[in-house]
Amino acid sequence: MLILDLLIFFFNITEKYNVLIIPGIAVSVISIFIAGDIFLDVSYKFGNSIAISSKSVGLFIVGIAAIIDELSMSVIAAFENLGSISFGAIQGSNVITLIAFFIMIPLFYRKGIKNFRIDSYLILITSIIIYILSLFIVRIPFYIGFITLFIFIFYILLTNKQESNEKIIEKSDNDYSYYYGIFSIAVIIIASYNMVNAAYVIAYVFRINSFLSSFFLLGFFGSLPEIVMMFIAAKRNRKDVSIGLITGSTLYKETIVFSLASFAGTLTFYNSFFSIITMIIFSCILLIYTVLFR
Numbered sequence: 001m002l003i004l005d006l007l008i009f010f011f012n013i014t015e016k017y018n019v020l021i022i023p024g025i026a027v028s029v030i031s032i033f034i035a036g037d038i039f040l041d042v043s044y045k046f047g048n049s050i051a052i053s054s055k056s057v058g059l060f061i062v063g064i065a066a067i068i069d070e071l072s073m074s075v076i077a078a079f080e081n082l083g084s085i086s087f088g089a090i091q092g093s094n095v096i097t098l099i100a101f102f103i104m105i106p107l108f109y110r111k112g113i114k115n116f117r118i119d120s121y122l123i124l125i126t127s128i129i130i131y132i133l134s135l136f137i138v139r140i141p142f143y144i145g146f147i148t149l150f151i152f153i154f155y156i157l158l159t160n161k162q163e164s165n166e167k168i169i170e171k172s173d174n175d176y177s178y179y180y181g182i183f184s185i186a187v188i189i190i191a192s193y194n195m196v197n198a199a200y201v202i203a204y205v206f207r208i209n210s211f212l213s214s215f216f217l218l219g220f221f222g223s224l225p226e227i228v229m230m231f232i233a234a235k236r237n238r239k240d241v242s243i244g245l246i247t248g249s250t251l252y253k254e255t256i257v258f259s260l261a262s263f264a265g266t267l268t269f270y271n272s273f274f275s276i277i278t279m280i281i282f283s284c285i286l287l288i289y290t291v292l293f294r
Contacts, residue, residue, distance in 0.1 A: 042181030058244020069192035083268035092219015145262035195221035
């Protein structure tokens with residue numbers, strides 16, 4: 001699978017031969033599933049070795065690793081002055097990931113989600129702040145990034161403070177070397193880039209608006225690592241890891257990814273009103289879930 005991913009990556013196979021887009025995407029999805037499975041095992045092992053909780057493993061290890069593709073996509077797009085694509089990738093990935101999460105909540109997360117109520121509050125607050133900003137500006141000045149950066153730092157400090165009350169995660173039965181973890185991240189990044197290139201080709205062929213193409217196509221493909229690892233962790237009864245992955249990665253994309261993209265270049269709210277409203281609605285739903293499912 002890695003060899004196929006590398007061939008697609010280095011030789012731009014899906015860009016040169018459009019007919020290979022579908023099998024190329026299939027190869028990337030399978031690669032992410034296998035690599036995500038291995039990475040979760042390594043994350044459990046690392047979390048156990050440094051004595052942190054399953055919630056923190058989801059938030060700080062798996063959650064951060066899962067947004068590497070969105071981070072690189074958004075920052076590169078902003079640097080190349082593709083501001084609507086950059087913001088569209090952030091919003092699209094968050095919306096699609098939350099849709100998958102909402103579908104899975106009644107199946108896997110009836111217990112435990114209440115522990116993430118503070119995370120849900122911060123996601124909602126950040127969504128409202130972005131909405132208010134969008135009413136007054138279209139092109140986002142770099143200094144606006146300090147607002148979301150402050151929320152990110154506050155979230156990390158707050159979560160760290162709560163860590164002492166959490167139970168240390170148990171190590172996985174599969175004792176993979178840490179090298180496998182690094183290797184699996186590389187596979188996820190390469191496979192994600194291949195899907196992103198496929199999304200650009202699809203958008204070009206069908207002449208889709210730049211924001212909409214990034215929101216739906218890049219958002220969908222960019223959210224796959226989170227969705228895959230969320231599902232695997234939930235199936236293994238690692239609910240705190242799975243929920244932490246989703247709430248953490250959602251907040252990271254709305255804060256640190258947003259901040260870095262605004263620092264790197266152009267970031268705009270152009271054509272993004274419906275996505276901002278959708279994120280506020282989804283943030284409210286997530287908060288309601290944390291109240292209903294105890």
